[in-house]
Amino acid sequence: MRTSSPPSASVDWAYFLDVDGTLIDIADTPGAAFVDTELLDLIARLYQESGGAMALVSGRSISDLEHLLGSLHLPLAGQHGLERRDAAGRLWIHAATPEAKCTIKEALAPVLVQYPGLLLEDKGLTLALHYRQAPHLAAYAHRLMGQLANDADAGLEVQPGKRVAEVKPSGIDKGTAVSEYLKESPFKGRRPVFIGDDLNDEHGFAEVNRLEGISIKVGKGRSCARFRLPDVAAVRRWLGNILKGSE
Known part of the structure; x- marks a missing residue:
């Protein structure tokens, strides 16, 4: 599929963001990952300006994401959607035996x-x-x-x-997590945006495409995403421009 740079976005949309390789560069080991204060501020501002319609959708566990985010509290989908914390703080879990x-x-x-x-x-x-x-x-x-x-x-x-x-x-992935969020407030009725970089993000891209939303692949490689950004820095700039437009 031919991809291009994503369009200018709106705080009225619903945002679903992968973490490693999307918001932060991939480290040598999962435990070596680091979230800088600039990113924490960007996440906090986007969450506030979008009316809470922002969730991190990651392969990491929710507890791991909480460790990276510090005091920030927002909707989180961990382990590819197998665990999900909604906007009301309720936790949903799909577990293997x-x-x-x-x-x-x-x-x-x-x-x-x-x-x-x-x-x-x-x-x-x-x-x-x-x-x-x-x-x-x-x-x-x-x-x-x-x-x-x-x-x-x-x-x-x-x-x-x-x-x-x-x-x-099987049967639970980042796409199902996005679908579940979009049935709930404050995500319901908004145009969905999914940004990711990896093969496990393709489920999220496919679901957002089905809903005529904005799917954004970070970096190179084949993807069903309709738009593309080159790297983590470009993702941060694109999200930052959303906030500039709301000022």
């Missing part, structure tokens, strides 16, 4: 010893096998996680991402 997750984690233990470049992140509802420090193991990591998910026979699927293969319950 603990037995299946435990079995997969145990099977990965000797693999992590054999390949120290791999990193297993237990997010609570999902298991993410990162190969950022061992990109040559990409095919192996995806094949292994796919086999473990299939063997578990518990309705699991592998969600690919940037140098990560993540096992999660």
Whole structure:
């Protein structure tokens, strides 16, 4: 699909924003990510000016997002929509069976010893096998996680991402999270905007496209998004211009 720069936006729209690779640059490890005060101010202002119609929709857990955001309190969808905090502060959770997750984690233990470049992140509802420090193991990591998910026979699927293969319950994703938010105030009735950079964001793009909203892919790569921004800095500038227009 041919993409171009997104149009000038409005504070009357509903904003759904990925975090890593979209609002902040991807770090060597998930724990090394850092949210600067300038971004925190931008998020807080956009949340206020949009009347609260802004949510972060991330692969990170909600608890991890809260750690990054500090005192900021806003709607959050974590672990690709498996957990979601709405505008009223209510928490919704879609969980895999603990037995299946435990079995997969145990099977990965000797693999992590054999390949120290791999990193297993237990997010609570999902298991993410990162190969950022061992990109040559990409095919192996995806094949292994796919086999473990299939063997578990518990309705699991592998969600690919940037140098990560993540096992999660099937049928719930960033697109379903966006759909759920848009049924609720203050998102309901607004034109949706979804900004992301990764394969797991394609679900969000597809849902927003279906609703004739604004889907924005960050960086290079094939995507169903209708618009594109080159990098994190460009995303921040675009969001900042929304606020300038409201002053």
